[in-house]
Amino acid sequence: MQAGNILPSFKAKFDGHSTSEEVLRDVDLSGKRYIVTGATTGLGFYSAKMIAAKGGKVTITARSGDRARETIKSLREELGSEIDADTFDFLVMDQMDLAQVKAAAEDFLSRNRQLDGLLLNAGWFGSEYKLSGTV
Ligand SMILES: NC(=O)c1ccc[n+]([C@@H]2O[C@H](COP(=O)([O-])OP(=O)(O)OC[C@H]3O[C@@H](n4cnc5c(N)ncnc54)[C@H](OP(=O)(O)O)[C@@H]3O)[C@@H](O)[C@H]2O)c1
Numbered sequence: 001m002q003a004g005n006i007l008p009s010f011k012a013k014f015d016g017h018s019t020s021e022e023v024l025r026d027v028d029l030s031g032k033r034y035i036v037t038g039a040t041t042g043l044g045f046y047s048a049k050m051i052a053a054k055g056g057k058v059t060i061t062a063r064s065g066d067r068a069r070e071t072i073k074s075l076r077e078e079l080g081s082e083i084d085a086d087t088f089d090f091l092v093m094d095q096m097d098l099a100q101v102k103a104a105a106e107d108f109l110s111r112n113r114q115l116d117g118l119l120l121n122a123g124w125f126g127s128e129y130k131l132s133g134t135v
Pocket residue numbers: 037038039040041042043044062063064067093094095096121122123124125
């Protein structure tokens with residue numbers, strides 16, 4: 001199916017009350033890997049969990065390695081024992097610092113893994129506009 005045709009059929013089936021379980025019911029993400037930024041909490045955490053629940057592998061990003069490890073532990077606890085040992089890995093980066101973003105991208109590339117999608121979730125709104133550091 002062409003990407004341009006997906007939205008109308010999606011909108012015909014789902015609305016703001018649809019759950020992720022309903023949306024993903026017939027989806028199989030086996031063999032796919034995604035990067036989810038800001039997966040330590042909130043929507044990013046849940047997105048990482050649902051991708052893994054559907055068989056995908058997830059590289060999460062966090063601002064600290066300790067927080068990333070805690071997050072993966074929590075994800076594994078919530079998902080149970082059927083999740084493969086290599087389902088999750090992590091990258092460390094603060095997205096306000098482009099040098100860290102570049103280093104994280106290089107770290108990912110050095111692992112020679114496929115990448116099927118990016119879920120760029122990290123962030124917040126309503127805060128003052130600020131320029132990030134440059135590389
Ligand atoms: N929740 C909503 O109703 C809603 C509605 C519309 C849009 N959104 C958008 O959806 C996204 C997630 O929302 P949420 O409510 O789940 O947010 P959240 O619970 O506040 O989580 C934000 C995530 O972003 C990470 N993060 C924050 N600043 C970062 C930085 N400088 N570098 C790297 N990571 C950073 C946090 O990591 P740490 O653990 O390091 O803090 C955390 O994992 C945001 O972009 C938000 O604007 C949310």
